[in-house]
Amino acid sequence: MSKFSRRQVIGGAGSAVLVGGASVAKAAPNTTSSLAADVCIVGAGFAGLAAAWRLKQAGASVVVLEARGQVGGRSWTVATKDGGWVDWGGQWVGSSQERFYALIREMGCETYPSPNFGKTLQRSIYDASTYHRVDEDLNDQFPGSEVLKSIYRKLDDIADTVDVNAPWAHPQGRLLDSVTFAEWLRQNVEHEGARQFIATEVGSVPCASPAEISMLHLAWLIKACHGIGELFGAAQDDRLIGGTQPVARRVAEKLKDEIKFDAPVRRIQWNQKGAVVQSDSVAVTARRVVVAVPPSLAGAIEYAPSLPVNRTQVTQRWPQGIVIKVSMVYSAPFWRDDGLNGTSYDHISVMGETADSSNPPEYSKAGILTGFVYTDHARAVSLLPAEERKRLLLAEVARRFGPKALEPVSYHESNWTEAQWTRGCFTGFLTPGATTLFGSAVRDPVGPIHWAGTETSTDWPSFIDGAIRSGEREAEAIRKAG
Numbered sequence: 173m174s175k176f177s178r179r180q181v182i183g184g185a186g187s188a189v190l191v192g193g194a195s196v197a198k199a200a201p202n203t204t205s206s207l208a209a210d211v212c213i214v215g216a217g218f219a220g221l222a223a224a225w226r227l228k229q230a231g232a233s234v235v236v237l238e239a240r241g242q243v244g245g246r247s248w249t250v251a252t253k254d255g256g257w258v259d260w261g262g263q264w265v266g267s268s269q270e271r272f273y274a275l276i277r278e279m280g281c282e283t284y285p286s287p288n289f290g291k292t293l294q295r296s297i298y299d300a301s302t303y304h305r306v307d308e309d310l311n312d313q314f315p316g317s318e319v320l321k322s323i324y325r326k327l328d329d330i331a332d333t334v335d336v337n338a339p340w341a342h343p344q345g346r347l348l349d350s351v352t353f354a355e356w357l358r359q360n361v362e363h364e365g366a367r368q369f370i371a372t373e374v375g376s377v378p379c380a381s382p383a384e385i386s387m388l389h390l391a392w393l394i395k396a397c398h399g400i401g402e403l404f405g406a407a408q409d410d411r412l413i414g415g416t417q418p419v420a421r422r423v424a425e426k427l428k429d430e431i432k433f434d435a436p437v438r439r440i441q442w443n444q445k446g447a448v449v450q451s452d453s454v455a456v457t458a459r460r461v462v463v464a465v466p467p468s469l470a471g472a473i474e475y476a477p478s479l480p481v482n483r484t485q486v487t488q489r490w491p492q493g494i495v496i497k498v499s500m501v502y503s504a505p506f507w508r509d510d511g512l513n514g515t516s517y518d519h520i521s522v523m524g525e526t527a528d529s530s531n532p533p534e535y536s537k538a539g540i541l542t543g544f545v546y547t548d549h550a551r552a553v554s555l556l557p558a559e560e561r562k563r564l565l566l567a568e569v570a571r572r573f574g575p576k577a578l579e580p581v582s583y584h585e586s587n588w589t590e591a592q593w594t595r596g597c598f599t600g601f602l603t604p605g606a607t608t609l610f611g612s613a614v615r616d617p618v619g620p621i622h623w624a625g626t627e628t629s630t631d632w633p634s635f636i637d638g639a640i641r642s643g644e645r646e647a648e649a650i651r652k653a654g
């Protein structure tokens with residue numbers, strides 16, 4: 173018999189009123205149905221899906237409530253007309269992201285090496301009008317690479333001092349958490365070009381401006397992602413045949429009707445024995461809840477009774493970053509004819525980075541370039557009319573790869589900050605002071621409520637791998653608790 177006895181969860185279809193004998197909720201007036209389960213999971217991104225699937229495998233009954241009409245959250249793959257695909261959200265997997273690789277295999281999906289045919293373009297830190305062609309970023313062909321590498325080493329050294337499970341316990345935690353990355357750069361990097369370069373590159377992980385993130389949180393992020401070398405290197409080694417979202421869709425197939433779509437959760441009424449989770453379309457009575465949504469969205473749910481102050485406060489200091497991902501599909505990867513691999517890094521212009529995101533030729537002959545518009549640039553271009561923004565961004569790509577870049581067959585901007593159920597990406601980051609002020613409130617369960625989502629992972633946070641790990645972590649905690 174399952175360890176997940178339903179004895180304590182009283183309710184079920186039609187009632188949704190009793191948990192452990194205490195009346196905790198009535199279905200909201202517009203809630204059309206009520207369900208009961210051992211565990212209710214909020215959000216069907218990779219974190220929520222991983223939690224639900226592992227719990228189901230362990231014999232628990234689950235209901236997943238998802239606000240959107242699809243699974244995958246920040247992973248969203250779209251088919252192209254010629255049989256290929258484009259990832260509008262997460263696309264790469266690599267390095268020691270073992271939990272994502274394991275799920276890919278388990279779901280019968282496959283990876284392929286990220287295309288890399290030719291040289292990378294890197295804007296000079298000494299002469300801003302020049303792009304250098306290098307074999308890989310920051311190798312010796314790039315003037316100033318030694319300066320930049322020594323700054324990376326300094327950052328890695330700080331990161332090495334952080335305990336990923338308890339960054340707040342760092343002996344100099346309060347100091348490091350009160351120094352912004354901007355201030356650290358001013359104190360440690362004399363050369364302006366180098367400073368801008370590092371700010372853009374390192375800031376691209378949380379998609380935070382240097383003034384809004386602390387050294388402690390940044391160092392934690394670097395450490396939890398295995399250091400700068402892996403973070404900017406091997407983590408991008410592979411792509412998914414068919415894209416990343418199909419992995420999520422296959423997990424969803426295993427969960428079948430246990431996922432309820434178009435069911436944004438508005439309210440969680442709880443006591444020590446369980447909760448009633450109310451969405452727009454269904455209310456679920458459950459013994460445990462896993463909230464697997466970005467932290468600021470977790471904070472937007474109403475909790476009754478309200479959560480402990482540290483938990484309530486921490487989600488108010490955990491905003492989503494901002495980056496616009498631009499997908500440009502061309503009839504062929506023309507940049508390869510010029511000996512370029514499609515990767516470019518630019519610490520000055522509006523387009524901070526590009527990458528060749530083409531599919532293997534047996535699936536599609538198209539050339540796909542992906543561009544990233546980070547933080548302050550993303551905020552600025554968001555204010556422009558769509559046509560003007562497109563002209564500006566394509567002109568920027570053409571400056572690097574030639575006039576063919578001006579005429580994509582298709583063009584799409586994913587501005588996740590405008591997505592109601594995400595509100596920014598790649599990830600949420602803690603603002604200065606928050607790590608040391610609120611400590612373990614980032615993950616500590618509250619009564620029957622557990623917190624998942626990539627932001628809560630201590631291994632590869634901000635990545636799909638971190639999302640999966642966070643869901644599996646909470647599933648295991650619930651399984652162990654019985």
Ligand SMILES: Cc1cc2nc3c(=O)[nH]c(=O)nc-3n(C[C@H](O)[C@H](O)[C@H](O)COP(=O)(O)OP(=O)(O)OC[C@H]3O[C@@H](n4cnc5c(N)ncnc54)[C@H](O)[C@@H]3O)c2cc1C
Nearest residue numbers: 215217218219239245246262263264437597625626636639
């Ligand atoms: C443009 C972009 C590029 C990226 N590139 C990469 C990459 O190359 N490699 C990589 O590993 N990662 C990448 N990432 C990050 C990666 O996609 C995320 O870390 C990961 O998908 C997060 O998963 P999650 O389950 O934690 O959260 P999410 O994917 O955000 O899932 C949360 C789910 O909860 C739902 N939800 C929200 N609020 C509610 C509510 N109140 N009620 C019910 N449901 C709700 C949402 O609709 C969503 O489906 C990228 C992200 C973006 C946006």
